[in-house]
Amino acid sequence: MWNIGVNTWVWTSPLTDESLSALAPRVRDWGFDVIELPVEQPGDWDPHRAAALLNGLGLRVTVCLVMPPGRELVEAGADTVADTQAYLRHVVDVAATVGSPVVAGPAYSSVGRTWRIDDRSSLYRSLRANLAPGVEYAAERNVRVAVEPLNRYETSLVNTVEQGLEALDGLAPEGWGLALDTYHLNIEESDPARAITTAGDRLAHVQVCANDRGTPGRDHQDWNALLGALAEAEYRGPLCIESFTPDNASIATAASIWRPLASSPDHLAVDGLSFLRGATAAFS
Numbered sequence: 001m002w003n004i005g006v007n008t009w010v011w012t013s014p015l016t017d018e019s020l021s022a023l024a025p026r027v028r029d030w031g032f033d034v035i036e037l038p039v040e041q042p043g044d045w046d047p048h049r050a051a052a053l054l055n056g057l058g059l060r061v062t063v064c065l066v067m068p069p070g071r072e073l074v075e076a077g078a079d080t081v082a083d084t085q086a087y088l089r090h091v092v093d094v095a096a097t098v099g100s101p102v103v104a105g106p107a108y109s110s111v112g113r114t115w116r117i118d119d120r121s122s123l124y125r126s127l128r129a130n131l132a133p134g135v136e137y138a139a140e141r142n143v144r145v146a147v148e149p150l151n152r153y154e155t156s157l158v159n160t161v162e163q164g165l166e167a168l169d170g171l172a173p174e175g176w177g178l179a180l181d182t183y184h185l186n187i188e189e190s191d192p193a194r195a196i197t198t199a200g201d202r203l204a205h206v207q208v209c210a211n212d213r214g215t216p217g218r219d220h221q222d223w224n225a226l227l228g229a230l231a232e233a234e235y236r237g238p239l240c241i242e243s244f245t246p247d248n249a250s251i252a253t254a255a256s257i258w259r260p261l262a263s264s265p266d267h268l269a270v271d272g273l274s275f276l277r278g279a280t281a282a283f284s
Contacts, residue, residue: 002237007037009243027059032059063094070083092138092141104148106154112155127168148179159184178204180206197233206239231283
């Protein structure tokens with residue numbers, strides 16, 4: 001029922017043409033169906049070159065956006081918002097070039113930015129106004145902006161599925177959805193499986209990892225319940241393993257990676273793939 005993918009953040013950051021050329025054949029040979037490519041900064045890697053490489057390998061592609069300090073769509077100056085909107089358009093163009101149906105990530109505020117919110121509905125109105133041009137731009141290119149709720153330590157704006165649906169309600173429906181990550185679901189949702197079914201047809205992308213951001217299956221999550229909920233929601237997109245290399249200080253700090261999450265990045269990916277193939281077999 002689901003293709004299995006892996007994010008290049010497991011091994012490297014930032015992604016480059018050279019690192020992708022070395023990594024993609026290994027990902028294909030291990031048996032992954034999909035490779036997920038982050039766009040940290042425009043120009044880090046060439047989407048046309050990537051498309052040719054990955055098409056030749058028979059790998060499907062998903063794309064994720066990155067929100068470091070300075071990328072903001074709420075509670076920010078006009079220039080910052082305009083720059084963030086331009087970045088989002090660029091990532092949509094990258095996704096269209098490589099054939100990704102989604103641009104996934106927290107397309108609202110920088111990761112790690114938290115503050116007390118007294119009037120959430122007002123902030124959500126501001127977010128919709130600032131995100132709407134990017135959503136419409138994406139829809140015109142057959143791409144969906146898959147907005148990801150993050151845990152309370154990484155944002156105070158959108159933590160849950162219900163908040164995500166509220167924040168984005170009213171935007172062009174063909175241009176947006178939610179990206180759900182099992183790590184964040186485990187922290188913020190009292191019933192992660194129910195949260196998935198609540199997302200329903202708004203569910204555009206799914207990222208998976210253990211509850212500690214390590215290897216899927218080597219954890220306490222109820223994977224059968226999660227997969228059952230995805231089946232009930234009729235989600236047909238990929239399950240992409242997302243974890244992070246500790247070698248990039250900014251990425252490791254943002255993701256709170258303070259210790260190795262597996263014996264090696266290769267083992268995290270290969271063992272996670274093996275577990276997910278077995279766990280999803282019952283739903284095929």
